[in-house]
Amino acid sequence: MEDDSSHLAKPEAPNAMEAEAVVDEEERDPETESNYLNEPLLKRNRTLSTSPLALVGAAVSHIESLDYEINENDLFKHDWRSRSRVQVLQYVFLKWLLAFLVGLLTGLVATVINLAIENIAGYKLLAVVGFIREERYLSGLVFFTGINFLLTLSAALLCVFFAPTAAGPGIPEIKAYLNGVNTPNMFGATTLLVKIVGSIGAVSAGLDLGKEGPLVHIASCIASLLAQGGPDNYRLKWRWLRYFNNDRDRRDIITCGSSSGVCAAFRAPVGGVLFALEEVATWWRSALLWRTFCSTAVVVVVLRAFVEICSSRKCGLFGAGGLIIFDVSDVKVSYHSMDLIPVIIIGIIGGLLGSLYNHLLHKVLRLYSFINQKGKLHKLLLALGVSLFTSVCQYCLPFLAQCRPCDPSFREACPTNDRAGNFKQFNCPAGHYNDLATLLLTTNDDAVRNIFSSHTSSEFHHTSILIFFALYCILGLITFGIAVPSGLFLPIILMGSGYGRLLGKLMGPYTNLDQGLYAVLGAASLMSGSMRMTVSVCVIFLELTNNLLLLPITMIVLLIAKTVGDSFNLSIYEIILELKGLPFLDANPEPWMRNLTVGELADAKPPVVPLCGIEKVSRIVDVLKNTNHNAFPIVDEDVLVPGTVATCATELHGLILRAHLLQALKKKWFQTERRRTAEWEAREKFNWVELSERKLKIEQVAVTHQEMEMYVDLHPLTNTTPYTVVESMSVAKAMVLFRQVGLRHMLIVPKYQGAGVPAVVGILTRQDLRAYNILTAFPHLPTHNHQQKHN
Numbered sequence: 001m002e003d004d005s006s007h008l009a010k011p012e013a014p015n016a017m018e019a020e021a022v023v024d025e026e027e028r029d030p031e032t033e034s035n036y037l038n039e040p041l042l043k044r045n046r047t048l049s050t051s052p053l054a055l056v057g058a059a060v061s062h063i064e065s066l067d068y069e070i071n072e073n074d075l076f077k078h079d080w081r082s083r084s085r086v087q088v089l090q091y092v093f094l095k096w097l098l099a100f101l102v103g104l105l106t107g108l109v110a111t112v113i114n115l116a117i118e119n120i121a122g123y124k125l126l127a128v129v130g131f132i133r134e135e136r137y138l139s140g141l142v143f144f145t146g147i148n149f150l151l152t153l154s155a156a157l158l159c160v161f162f163a164p165t166a167a168g169p170g171i172p173e174i175k176a177y178l179n180g181v182n183t184p185n186m187f188g189a190t191t192l193l194v195k196i197v198g199s200i201g202a203v204s205a206g207l208d209l210g211k212e213g214p215l216v217h218i219a220s221c222i223a224s225l226l227a228q229g230g231p232d233n234y235r236l237k238w239r240w241l242r243y244f245n246n247d248r249d250r251r252d253i254i255t256c257g258s259s260s261g262v263c264a265a266f267r268a269p270v271g272g273v274l275f276a277l278e279e280v281a282t283w284w285r286s287a288l289l290w291r292t293f294c295s296t297a298v299v300v301v302v303l304r305a306f307v308e309i310c311s312s313r314k315c316g317l318f319g320a321g322g323l324i325i326f327d328v329s330d331v332k333v334s335y336h337s338m339d340l341i342p343v344i345i346i347g348i349i350g351g352l353l354g355s356l357y358n359h360l361l362h363k364v365l366r367l368y369s370f371i372n373q374k375g376k377l378h379k380l381l382l383a384l385g386v387s388l389f390t391s392v393c394q395y396c397l398p399f400l401a402q403c404r405p406c407d408p409s410f411r412e413a414c415p416t417n418d419r420a421g422n423f424k425q426f427n428c429p430a431g432h433y434n435d436l437a438t439l440l441l442t443t444n445d446d447a448v449r450n451i452f453s454s455h456t457s458s459e460f461h462h463t464s465i466l467i468f469f470a471l472y473c474i475l476g477l478i479t480f481g482i483a484v485p486s487g488l489f490l491p492i493i494l495m496g497s498g499y500g501r502l503l504g505k506l507m508g509p510y511t512n513l514d515q516g517l518y519a520v521l522g523a524a525s526l527m528s529g530s531m532r533m534t535v536s537v538c539v540i541f542l543e544l545t546n547n548l549l550l551l552p553i554t555m556i557v558l559l560i561a562k563t564v565g566d567s568f569n570l571s572i573y574e575i576i577l578e579l580k581g582l583p584f585l586d587a588n589p590e591p592w593m594r595n596l597t598v599g600e601l602a603d604a605k606p607p608v609v610p611l612c613g614i615e616k617v618s619r620i621v622d623v624l625k626n627t628n629h630n631a632f633p634i635v636d637e638d639v640l641v642p643g644t645v646a647t648c649a650t651e652l653h654g655l656i657l658r659a660h661l662l663q664a665l666k667k668k669w670f671q672t673e674r675r676r677t678a679e680w681e682a683r684e685k686f687n688w689v690e691l692s693e694r695k696l697k698i699e700q701v702a703v704t705h706q707e708m709e710m711y712v713d714l715h716p717l718t719n720t721t722p723y724t725v726v727e728s729m730s731v732a733k734a735m736v737l738f739r740q741v742g743l744r745h746m747l748i749v750p751k752y753q754g755a756g757v758p759a760v761v762g763i764l765t766r767q768d769l770r771a772y773n774i775l776t777a778f779p780h781l782p783t784h785n786h787q788q789k790h791n
Helices: 019-026 074-081 085-133 137-161 171-179 189-204 212-228 239-244 247-266 269-280 286-310 337-372 376-400 435-440 444-452 462-479 489-510 515-531 535-545 548-566 572-580 591-595 598-603 617-626 658-666 679-685 731-741 771-777 786-790
Strands: 053-056 059-062 614-616 631-639 649-657 711-713 724-726 746-749 762-764
Touching (some): 074 679, 085 137, 085 189, 085 212, 085 286, 137 189, 137 376, 171 247, 171 572, 189 212, 212 239, 212 247, 247 269, 247 535, 269 286, 337 376, 337 489, 337 548, 376 462, 435 444, 435 462, 444 489, 444 515, 462 489, 489 515, 515 548, 515 572, 535 548, 591 731, 598 731, 598 746, 617 658, 617 711, 631 658, 649 658, 731 746
Parallel strands (some): 724 746
Antiparallel strands (some): 053 059, 614 711, 631 649, 746 762
16 A cells, blocks of 8 residues: 555656666756746656565565654544543553663674674684694685675675565665655564674674674664564564554654664764754754663663673673773874865865765675565675675785785784784784774674774885775675675775774874874765765764873864765765665755745646545545555535535545545444534543554445445544645745654645635655656656755
8 A cells, every 4th residue: 555645647666767767867958048037847758657665675565655743633632632641650660661671672783793793703713823833825715705695695695585675784674664765564573683693793703894884773672572562473462562653652662762872883872862853863953862861871881781791701702892892092182274275185085985885886886786686595695705805805815915024113913813803813924913904804793993093103004905905896896785784984994094093004293193093084984975964973983092192183184084974976875775775855945946846746636535524435436546655634514604604515524544544434423414523432432552553444344235335434543633734835945844843644634715626635745755766757857956955
C-alpha cells in the first residue's frame, strides 16, 4: 500500500537512475531560462507521479510514510483527559528508563563486538607473524587470505540470505526514518543479530570498513525493539508499552539509539549527541536532548568499566587500545600565523577530495547496483573478490618498503612482532622495522593509532605513506557497497590521515605542528568534505584526541572543507539516499518551489476522495479496494453551524486513516440507520492496541452483502485537527511546514468559500513535495539555481 493519497505512475528505479534526467535539467544555461519566471506555471506535460519503491539496505522494499502527527480523534481525547497524574509520571519515567536501557545495552553490545574483533583479528595477525618469522611467506599469504576469505564469506552469507537490510552502514535509512520514511525490516531482531555477527566478521577480515556505522544501526535496532516490546512475532503486550505504541515516541527513542551508537564507536558522548542533532535527526527538542545525553553517558560509563577490567589482559588480546581513541594530549600544540597556511591547504584538499570521493563512490554504487541485481551469487562473488584483493594488497605491499633502522629515541619498543605496535618488524632483520607493514598488516583501528602517533616524525617514509594513501583510496571506493555491514567513518579517517601526514612531512621544518596532528586534521577535513558535518566531527575529534588546544585549527579546517565540498555536490549520505530512492525531505526547499503553489500541485493530481461522517459500508469497501490512499477527508453536508441559523453549511470534520477504516470494518462497527453514535459506544468497541495496528489489509476483512447496506459512524475515529494549508500557499512554505512538524498528510483547503466550492482541494504527501516528482509534472521550472539552498 502506498504511503499517501498519490497515484502510481512512472516509478523511479530503486537505484534512482532517473535522477540523471533532473541533473540534465539542472545543467542548462541559466541565461536561456531567465524568462521562465514569467511563464504560466500550469504548463505541464504529465500528472504528478510518485514511486512507492526504494532500496532499504540491499533489498527493494515498499515504502510508506510514518504517522508522526498526533491523531486527535474522540478516543484519543478521552484517553488524554482520563490520564491521572500517576500515569503521566509513569509515562515520563518510562521514557527515561528506555533511554537508560538503550545506553546500557548499546554499551554491552559494543563491548562484545570490540572483544570479538580484537581477539579474532589479533590471533590471526599473530599467526601471520609466525609464518613471516619462519620466512614461510607464501604460507603466510595463503593463511592470511584464507582466514579473511572465510570471515568475509560468513558476513556476506548472513546479509545475502537472512537480512539484506543489515548490509551497509544503515545510517541513510535511519536518517530517512527520522525524517518520516518507514523503512521495512530495518530495525528487526534478525537485522540486529546479523548486523552484530556480520560486523565482527567483516571488520575482523581486514576489509576497509569500520564498525562505527553498523554500531549506529545496532543501537537504533535495540531502541526500536525496546520501544515496541520486542520482535514483531513475539511482541510483549504489557499495558505500559501502550504509551510507546506510536511512531512519534518510537522516533525519539531511535534518536537516542543513533547517538548511543556514535558514542559507542568513538567513546565520544557529546559528539554522539551532536551527531544525532546535526546529521540524522529531523525533529529536535530540549527534552530529547537530555534523553540522548543520558543514553550516551550510560554508554561511555559501560565502555570505561570494561576498559578498566580488560586493561590487565583479562579479555584476551583486548587491552587498553581495544577501542578507538587517539590520545595526543601530550603533544604541545603551539602554532604561529604561518601555520595557518598549511591548515587552510588541508581544509581545501579535504573539500576537494571529499567531493571527488562522493562523486566516484556514486558511480561505483551504481555499478554495484547492476551487479547485485543479477542475483545472490553475484553479491557473494563481489564481496569475496574485494576481500581477496584487500588481503593480497595488505600482505604483499609491505615487501615493497625498505627496512628502516630503529632509532633509540623512539618512545615505544622497536621492533615488535606483537599484534599491535608502532614498529612492525615484518620481514626485516633485527633492529629494523617495516613502516608500511606497521600501517597495513594490522587492524584498521591500530592503523589509525599508528598514523596518528605523535613524536614520530622520522618513523614513516613519504613513499610508504603515499602507498598507504593510494591503497586506501582504492579500497575506500570498492569496499563500500558490498553485501556486508560496513561503515564510512573509518575508511574516510584512514584516507584523510594519509594525506594529512604526507603534508606534514612535506612541511618539515617549516611548521611547528606535529605530524600526528597533521594526520588528525587531514582525517577531520576529509570527513567534513565528504559527510559535510562540522560541529559533531569537531567535538568527536576533540574527545578522541583529548586536546582542547586543537579546537581553533580544527574548526578552521572543517569550515573550509565543508564550504569547498558544498560547491561541488551533496554529502555522501544524501547521495546514498538519492540512489536508494528514499523520499527524504531536505531542510531547505529548492528556490523554484516558491514559484509554485500547492493548489497547482493539487491540480496535477487526480481528484481527492472524500467520505461522509456517516458512510455506507459498501462505499467504504469500494474506496479501500480501488485506491491506495492512506487517509481520506471526512466532509459533512448540510451541517448546522453553532451559534447561527445556517443549516446548509459544509463541514470539514477531519481526516481518517485507512487503518482505522479497516478496523471499523473488522470490528463490525455497523448500524442499520444513519445516526451519530455516542462517545461511550466507540470506547466500548475499540481499544488502543487495535487502533495502532497498521498491517491489516482490505482482503483480510469479510463483509456480507447484508452488511454492505449498513452504515458506519466515522466521527469517533476521525482526526478532527489535521494540518491544513490554503491553496495559494507556495510549495516551499508548505514543504518547510510538512517537514518540521513531521506530517504524513496535509490538507489543501480552498481560498474562497461558497456554494459549489469543495471543502478540500487536495491532499499533499511526502512524495508530492519531492523535487524530482514535481519536475516530472512541471518540467519548465528553472532549476539552475538549485545549489543555492546549500549556501
